Amino acid sequence: MDRLPPPFVLIEEGANGLRIAAASRSARKAGISPGLAFTDAKARAPHLLYEEIDRDADRQALRALAVWMIRFAPLVGLDGEDGLMLETTGCAHLYGGEAAMLEEISAILAREGIAHRTGLASTPVAAAALAQARSGQVLPEGEESTGLADLPITALRLTEEAETLLRRFGLTRIGQLYGIDRKALARRFQSRDAADAVMIRLDQALGLRHDPLKPLRPEPAKTARLNCPDPLASSEAITLGLEQLTETLCTDLQAFGQGARGFTLHAFRADGTSDSVEITAARPVRTPQHILNLFSERIDQIDPGFGIDLLLLEAHRAGAMDTSAVALSGDLAASDTDIVALAALCDRITAKLGEGVIRVHQRVESHRPERAEQDRAFTGTLPEEDTPAPQAGPRPIRIFAAPERVQVLAEVPDGPPLRFIWRRIARTVIRADGPERISPEWWTYTAAPPAAPSQAGTARKWLTPKLDPRADADLIIETRQFWEGMDTGDRVKNLPRARDYYRVEDAEGRRYWLFREGLYEDGRGGPPEWFVHGLFA
Amino acid sequence: MESNALPSALSSLGLFRLQPETRPRDIAFPLGLGEAGVHEVCETSYGDMPALTGFALAARTYRPGTVFWITQHHQRLDHGALLQGGMPALSAAPPKLVSAVTSKGLDALWTVEEAIRSNAVAAVIAEIEDMDFTASRRLALASARHGVPLILLMPYTREGATAASARWRVRAHPSAPNPYDARAPGWPRWQAVLERSRQAPHMAGQSFDLELNDETLSLSVVSGLAADPSAAGKASFANRFAPPANPEPETRQTRRYG
Numbered sequence: 001m002d003r004l005p006p007p008f009v010l011i012e013e014g015a016n017g018l019r020i021a022a023a024s025r026s027a028r029k030a031g032i033s034p035g036l037a038f039t040d041a042k043a044r045a046p047h048l049l050y051e052e053i054d055r056d057a058d059r060q061a062l063r064a065l066a067v068w069m070i071r072f073a074p075l076v077g078l079d080g081e082d083g084l085m086l087e088t089t090g091c092a093h094l095y096g097g098e099a100a101m102l103e104e105i106s107a108i109l110a111r112e113g114i115a116h117r118t119g120l121a122s123t124p125v126a127a128a129a130l131a132q133a134r135s136g137q138v139l140p141e142g143e144e145s146t147g148l149a150d151l152p153i154t155a156l157r158l159t160e161e162a163e164t165l166l167r168r169f170g171l172t173r174i175g176q177l178y179g180i181d182r183k184a185l186a187r188r189f190q191s192r193d194a195a196d197a198v199m200i201r202l203d204q205a206l207g208l209r210h211d212p213l214k215p216l217r218p219e220p221a222k223t224a225r226l227n228c229p230d231p232l233a234s235s236e237a238i239t240l241g242l243e244q245l246t247e248t249l250c251t252d253l254q255a256f257g258q259g260a261r262g263f264t265l266h267a268f269r270a271d272g273t274s275d276s277v278e279i280t281a282a283r284p285v286r287t288p289q290h291i292l293n294l295f296s297e298r299i300d301q302i303d304p305g306f307g308i309d310l311l312l313l314e315a316h317r318a319g320a321m322d323t324s325a326v327a328l329s330g331d332l333a334a335s336d337t338d339i340v341a342l343a344a345l346c347d348r349i350t351a352k353l354g355e356g357v358i359r360v361h362q363r364v365e366s367h368r369p370e371r372a373e374q375d376r377a378f379t380g381t382l383p384e385e386d387t388p389a390p391q392a393g394p395r396p397i398r399i400f401a402a403p404e405r406v407q408v409l410a411e412v413p414d415g416p417p418l419r420f421i422w423r424r425i426a427r428t429v430i431r432a433d434g435p436e437r438i439s440p441e442w443w444t445y446t447a448a449p450p451a452a453p454s455q456a457g458t459a460r461k462w463l464t465p466k467l468d469p470r471a472d473a474d475l476i477i478e479t480r481q482f483w484e485g486m487d488t489g490d491r492v493k494n495l496p497r498a499r500d501y502y503r504v505e506d507a508e509g510r511r512y513w514l515f516r517e518g519l520y521e522d523g524r525g526g527p528p529e530w531f532v533h534g535l536f537a
Numbered sequence: 538m539e540s541n542a543l544p545s546a547l548s549s550l551g552l553f554r555l556q557p558e559t560r561p562r563d564i565a566f567p568l569g570l571g572e573a574g575v576h577e578v579c580e581t582s583y584g585d586m587p588a589l590t591g592f593a594l595a596a597r598t599y600r601p602g603t604v605f606w607i608t609q610h611h612q613r614l615d616h617g618a619l620l621q622g623g624m625p626a627l628s629a630a631p632p633k634l635v636s637a638v639t640s641k642g643l644d645a646l647w648t649v650e651e652a653i654r655s656n657a658v659a660a661v662i663a664e665i666e667d668m669d670f671t672a673s674r675r676l677a678l679a680s681a682r683h684g685v686p687l688i689l690l691m692p693y694t695r696e697g698a699t700a701a702s703a704r705w706r707v708r709a710h711p712s713a714p715n716p717y718d719a720r721a722p723g724w725p726r727w728q729a730v731l732e733r734s735r736q737a738p739h740m741a742g743q744s745f746d747l748e749l750n751d752e753t754l755s756l757s758v759v760s761g762l763a764a765d766p767s768a769a770g771k772a773s774f775a776n777r778f779a780p781p782a783n784p785e786p787e788t789r790q791t792r793r794y795g
Contacts, residue, residue, distance in 0.1 A: 337603045337633065341657035345605075348651055349637055353644055359636050361621045373621055375636070382603070382633060394626060397594070398587045398617030430711070433721035505722040509711040510584060535617055537591020537627055537725055537749075 007045045010053040011038050021053040066216050071268045071310045074223055075215045085124050087213050098138050112272040125205035129155035144206050149175030156201050177202055221318035224249040231270050231307025235299050242295060245313040246288040259284030260315035263291055267302045268310040275302045279351045282343040283380035284319045290344055294351040343380050367438055393436035394503055396513040396534030403531035416502040416514055422532050427506040434503055440496030495524045511536035566758050568736055571597030571660055571686050574702035575677045580693040581708035586616040588709040588727050589690045593662055594627045595749050595756045602659030604632035605652040610640050612664050629754040642666050653679045664690045674700035703734040713748055725749045
């Protein structure tokens with residue numbers, strides 16, 4: 001008789017004390033199952049070894065494993081808390097058949113010391129059931145119903161209540177569910193939904209109902225892969241491999257008349273870890289040299305570790321390429337900018353410095369000067385220049401995103417201040433021009449409730465009409481008084497205020513764009529305040 | 538001085554000629570600013586950045602094409618972001634801008650060089666805080682090789698050796714009197730001092746008083762700007778809310794600027 005290792009469990013804090021979250025095989029032999037109270041488990045196995053479960057770390061490890069599995073199939077999804085689902089359509093031939101592929105995956109996981117069970121079938125639920133009950137088995141297409149018939153119902157991964165209920169009916173094998181009267185089954189369940197959940201799961205297993213895989217990463221438009229029997233151990237080797245991959249991928253894209261805006265390079269290390277670098281382009285591209293240029297800044301982010309045995313290059317966001325011929329001379333060109341060269345420059349800067357570095361100004365329909373122009377990320381097109389700027393007063397060349405408050409030393413009732421302090425320096429206004437009044441955009445904020453009129457009864461809309469006045473007259477009176485007390489003539493503090501903009505010049509010849517927020521006695525807050533919003537050239 | 542004297546003496550003897558004996562051609566005000574080479578435009582004191590911006594935009598009509606504007610996050614907070622709405626007041630043909638906002642000075646320099654080498658832009662304007670001689674030499678070489686003009690807007694702390702073709706020191710100047718309203722600021726004026734120049738070393742130290750006509754949008758060198766029109770303006774602004782007691786300064790102004 002072989003000696004079992006000492007029982008080991010993972011525990012977690014439950015509603016009523018510590019509970020078992022997972023148990024090892026020897027612990028399960030001792031009658032300890034997940035969900036048991038920790039004290040009970042201790043009673044059953046006094047020498048129980050335990051540790052607290054770290055679900056976040058588990059989730060991260062599973063995700064890392066899922067990313068690493070991209071080497072086998074491009075579409076990988078998480079399946080519950082402890083499963084991975086791979087869409088292997090069209091990938092099995094690379095390993096010499098489905099069974100061989102399953103064996104290879106098993107071998108690689110075993111080499112990394114990861115306990116696992118595998119299954120391969122035409123539907124995700126069937127594959128999961130196989131992995132649960134008969135690890136390593138491949139179910140040929142179209143034989144789901146016969147292949148699954150003998151498996152226990154627990155392999156379908158139903159809820160615990162459903163499993164208990166089905167066991168009470170004597171239904172323990174999946175095959176027993178095939179011919180069952182669905183309406184009769186539904187009557188025996190607490191709710192119709194609970195019964196439907198069982199049947200939906202069964203239909204998904206048999207392929208009668210669509211069950212899409214939710215991939216961890218979006219499906220790439222095109223993929224190129226490079227197996228390296230001799231693991232790559234240096235950046236130069238990776239670059240060489242990348243050159244080959246780019247060539248292949250660009251040929252592929254060209255055959256479809258497409259270019260792509262995103263490229264991801266996955267480097268799988270032999271020890272079961274992987275690195276990915278990503279680049280984006282402002283316009284669809286398929287020039288190998290350009291793609292290599294963009295990657296050249298990022299290649300050193302890949303750590304070769306003990307050697308990389310697989311390189312995978314994915315093209316994302318593929319789209320039709322604009323392949324118009326270049327104009328013969330600059331005079332003939334519709335635009336004086338070579339947009340392709342500009343996009344290439346921006347791609348290169350973005351690849352090194354990150355997204356959002358390159359911006360173009362865009363006019364926005366807004367009266368507020370700080371909103372009238374906004375930066376947007378460059379996406380391969382320059383903004384249209386057609387619309388003329390709306391007529392407005394003078395605009396500064398530099399503008400502060402947030403107007404800067406100034407302290408006014410000498411104020412004049414209806415004009416700019418004579419002296420003000422901005423950035424700790426007192427400035428004397430010599431000449432001034434203005435004002436240009438810019439009113440707040442009343443349509444962009446939600447108004448406070450209107451002030452209650454004095455006449456009783458007109459504010460009734462604040463009360464729910466269902467209330468019967470005879471039933472609770474006191475409550476209604478109280479509520480009305482509450483509402484009326486809330487806005488009796490109190491000036492609303494948060495309403496936007498009009499701005500009066502002035503162009504002023506100080507003794508040194510510097511020109512500022514000053515504004516006063518609010519008017520005197522406009523009933524929208526305290527006395528007006530002054531701000532510097534921009535600087536003139 | 539001696540180094541100049543020797544070659545000219547030798548060439549007059551007919552022995553050899555070190556450099557063609559031509560007068561410098563059309564060495565006039567902007568000295569190729571925004572046309573060729575690297576020009577450093579520096580603040581005279583803190584707060585002159587808007588004047589620099591205006592000077593760089595108004596001094597030259599750029600070649601058709603995109604102008605690449607490079608700045609840094611903290612500079613945008615400090616001096617404000619560029620507002621396209623203010624550009625028509627400075628340039629008859631405002632350039633199409635694509636801007637790059639970096640977070641480090643070194644990244645900004647790298648971006649400048651990339652932009653010059655890309656052959657995709659008509660000109661590069663960059664707000665750079667500081668750089669050493671090597672960096673300026675590198676940019677000067679790149680700019681010369683690819684024929685892309687580069688203007689660097691630099692703070693008042695900028696000093697020392699540079700490989701740029703010129704260094705300007707610009708400051709805001711009290712604006713011209715406004716013919717329509719004496720109390721309002723008039724045409725923008727700047728003072729630009731040519732600190733050093735490779736093209737025209739003899740002009741180093743020369744000061745240009747510039748005035749931008751905001752109707753024709755032409756920048757002109759004004760010789761001998763009025764001593765200080767601010768004195769007149771000061772009086773008139775102070776009088777703004779009082780009855781005009783002494784109309785004399787205004788009439789004098791009208792006479793002078795017609």
